[in-house]
Amino acid sequence: MSDATHLTPERYVTLSISEHVADVRLNRPDKHNGIDWKMIDALLAVQQELHARARESGLRAIVLSGEGPSFCAGLDIAAIMGDAARVPQLLVAGANGCAPQRNTVQQLALGWRDVGVPVIAALHGNVFGGGLQIALGADIRLCDPDARLAVLEIDWGIIPDMGISVTARGVRPDWLHELTWSGRKVEANEAQSAGLVTRIISSPQEEALALARQIAGRSPSAIRAITRLYDEALAAPEAEALALEAELQSSLLGRAEQTECIKAKLEGRAPRF
Known part of the structure; x- marks a missing residue:
C-alpha cells in the first residue's frame, strides 16, 4: 500500500x-x-x-x-x-x-x-x-x-x-x-x-x-481468524467454541498464506503476503 x-x-x-x-x-x-x-x-x-x-x-x-x-x-x-x-x-x-x-x-x-x-x-x-x-x-x-x-x-x-x-x-x-x-x-x-x-x-x-x-507482517487470513475466534468463542458454550476453533483452523491449513508462512520460516526470511 x-x-x-x-x-x-x-x-x-x-x-x-x-x-x-x-x-x-x-x-x-x-x-x-x-x-x-x-x-x-x-x-x-x-x-x-x-x-x-x-x-x-x-x-x-x-x-x-x-x-x-x-x-x-x-x-x-x-x-x-x-x-x-x-x-x-x-x-x-x-x-x-x-x-x-x-x-x-x-x-x-x-x-x-x-x-x-x-x-x-x-x-x-x-x-x-x-x-x-x-x-x-x-x-x-x-x-x-x-x-x-x-x-x-x-x-x-x-x-x-x-x-x-x-x-x-x-x-x-x-x-x-x-x-x-x-x-x-x-x-x-x-x-x-x-x-x-x-x-x-x-x-x-x-x-x-x-x-x-x-x-x-503476519498472515492477514490468520489475523482475521484469530479475531473472529476470540470475538465469538470466548462467550460461547464449550461445544460451539471448540467447533469454531476447528472450523477456522481448517480454513487456513494448506492455503497460500499458510504455505508462505512455512516457506518463510524455513528460509529464514519475512513472509510475503
Missing part, C-alpha cells in the same frame, strides 16, 4: 496510511483533544474511510493516538452544549450511518472494530470520560506511565454510554463499579490492574506503531 495522508474537516483528526498501517491521531491539542461536534464528525468520517479502505486495499492494522499533551480529555461539555438541540440526536440508533443497534456515541468507540483489523490505542496524558471509552474500543491499549485515566460521566449526572457495556467486558467488575460510581482518576499502574490498559510503556505511540507493523 502506498503512503497516503488525509485530513478531516477542520483537521480535528489526521489519518496517514503507510505499509498497511493506518495512523489515526486526534488533533485538537489545545483542548486536550476534547470531543466537540467537529471532533465527533471527524472521528465518524475517519472510521467510514478506514472501513472502505479495508474492503478495497491491504489495510492490516490501526493505531489510534492523540496529538499534544493528552490522548483525549473526554467530552468538551461547553462546546457540546453550545448546540444543545443536537444532543438528543446522539442517542438515536442508526443515525449518522451507524448500525441499527448503535447510536452515534456508541459508534465512536465501537466503529474501530467494524474495520476488521487489529486496533491499538496509544494513551498518554489525560484519558478521561469519552476519551477512555474510545480507547476501550481498541483491541490493545499501550499506556504512558504518567497517564491518568477516569470514567467521569458521574460528574455530569449521567452514565458512560459509548458502548462501555460491550468494550469493558474485560475490566474487573469491582473496579469498573468503583471508577464509574466515584469518577476517581487513576494512574497507569492502577489502570493496568483494573484491566483498562494492556501494557505500560514510556513511548506508547512509537511502540504501538511498531506493534502494528509487526502484526501487518
